[in-house]
Amino acid sequence: xxxxxxxxxxSAAALTLTSRAFGAGAGDRPLGYAIVGLGSYGxxxxxxxxxxxxxxxLAAVVSGDPAKAKRVAADHGLPARSIYSYETFDTIRNNPxxxxxxxxLPNSMHAEYTIRAAKAGKHVMCEKPMAIxxxxxxxxIAACKTANRKLMIGYRCHFEPTNLEAMRxxxxxxxxxxxxxxxxxxxxxxxxxxxxLKRALSGGGSLMDMGIYSLQAARYMTGEEPIAVTARESTxxxxxxxxxxxxxxxxxxxxxxxxxxxxxxxxxANQNHIxxxxxxxxxxxxxxxxxxxxxxxxxxDGREREVTPPxxxxxxxFAGQLDHLVQSIRTGREPIxxxxxxxxxMRIVEAIYRSAxxxxxxxxDGARKGRA
Ligand code: NAD
Numbered sequence: 378x379x380x381x382x383x384x385x386x387x388s389a390a391a392l393t394l395t396s397r398a399f400g401a402g403a404g405d406r407p408l409g410y411a412i413v414g415l416g417s418y419g420x421x422x423x424x425x426x427x428x429x430x431x432x433x434x435l436a437a438v439v440s441g442d443p444a445k446a447k448r449v450a451a452d453h454g455l456p457a458r459s460i461y462s463y464e465t466f467d468t469i470r471n472n473p474x475x476x477x478x479x480x481x482l483p484n485s486m487h488a489e490y491t492i493r494a495a496k497a498g499k500h501v502m503c504e505k506p507m508a509i510x511x512x513x514x515x516x517x518i519a520a521c522k523t524a525n526r527k528l529m530i531g532y533r534c535h536f537e538p539t540n541l542e543a544m545r546x547x548x549x550x551x552x553x554x555x556x557x558x559x560x561x562x563x564x565x566x567x568x569x570x571x572x573x574l575k576r577a578l579s580g581g582g583s584l585m586d587m588g589i590y591s592l593q594a595a596r597y598m599t600g601e602e603p604i605a606v607t608a609r610e611s612t613x614x615x616x617x618x619x620x621x622x623x624x625x626x627x628x629x630x631x632x633x634x635x636x637x638x639x640x641x642x643x644x645x646a647n648q649n650h651i652x653x654x655x656x657x658x659x660x661x662x663x664x665x666x667x668x669x670x671x672x673x674x675x676x677x678d679g680r681e682r683e684v685t686p687p688x689x690x691x692x693x694x695f696a697g698q699l700d701h702l703v704q705s706i707r708t709g710r711e712p713i714x715x716x717x718x719x720x721x722x723m724r725i726v727e728a729i730y731r732s733a734x735x736x737x738x739x740x741x742d743g744a745r746k747g748r749a
Pocket of ligand 1: 418481533
């Protein structure tokens with residue numbers, strides 16, 4: 378069994394074991410999260426999820442908009458001392474209610490706020506993509522290590538029942554020997570003024586945003602680390618949305634077993650799909666990685682029967698994710714989607730961009746490290 382596959386199996390077992398062990402000490406007080414960035418994900422998606430958590434609670438908000446921060450704090454019964462601006466953020470070190478900082482900011486701000494949070498003595502949950510370069514990811518890991526704090530990436534699909542069941546089935550050989558994974562993710566990005574289309578804030582286009590899901594799927598469905606990548610990009614640079622970042626990017630990954638993955642992301646069409654093909658059948662998810670309503674099928678060469686997955690580790694994937702970091706802090710184990718996991722993706726992301734730019738295959742030296 379190769380090392381990456383073994384690690385994934387150990388991770389899955391650790392998720393189950395820590396959930397059980399954690400349940401035994403459930404009398405502990407829930408740990409407090411400070412949400413940094415009250416945008417659509419932090420405010421509309423994550424904050425309401427604390428109601429579904431067993432071990433996590435909202436403890437503070439950090440925002441550049443004082444009126445919004447005050448309103449959100451009032452809505453959730455937070456005291457005035459638990460409202461921070463970006464300027465006062467570092468004083469969060471003095472707030473014992475806050476155990477974890479959750480970074481929900483534009484991508485180029487992830488590294489700065491993760492490092493500042495670690496220096497303030499807080500554990501960190503950081504949204505995907507982990508940052509906008511390998512160098513930033515390494516600095517974030519080093520800062521959390523120095524401060525002896527946990528770092529987890531917001532890879533919610535590792536807590537989502539359909540994706541978890543697909544991983545389990547793939548590992549159990551339900552499709553036979555894995556030969557090919559396809560994954561495409563995209564949505565129509567309509568507004569040219571959005572930060573996602575500004576390179577300085579996003580670090581890149583659809584790959585940095587939706588492409589991370591396709592890349593993650595290729596890795597967690599095969600359980601392998603790629604050894605080579607070949608990419609192509611297609612962007613209409615006359616389109617005012619795409620003067621700075623890519624629209625469509627398409628890449629092929631080669632794995633040590635001989636399996637391949639064909640992945641894609643785009644900002645000009647909606648897609649949300651994972652398909653694993655093995656020599657004994659296939660596992661297909663569509664939509665695959667949405668917040669809710671994902672579906673999975675198995676079959677010989679099509680969607681022959683729909684699979685209903687067993688419940689995941691949390692009431693929702695978000696609650697499972699939030700509580701998992703608390704479990705990791707309490708048990709001392711690394712989160713199953715640690716900073717190292719985000720770094721592995723970022724190494725491949727850099728290789729994908731390089732391959733598209735240089736028009737050649739990039740070898741990734743070492744299946745284990747994914748180093749470009
Ligand atoms: P958003 O634009 O809705 O919110 C961004 C927040 O950052 C806003 O509160 C904004 O005020 C603040 N901000 C601070 N400085 C800013 C600046 N210079 N420019 C723009 N905004 C600034 O974005 P979002 O959709 O909430 O995304 C935030 C992060 O969450 C991104 O990294 C994104 O990839 C991630 N995300 C993850 C998921 C997921 O399913 N895991 C889903 C959506 C977004």
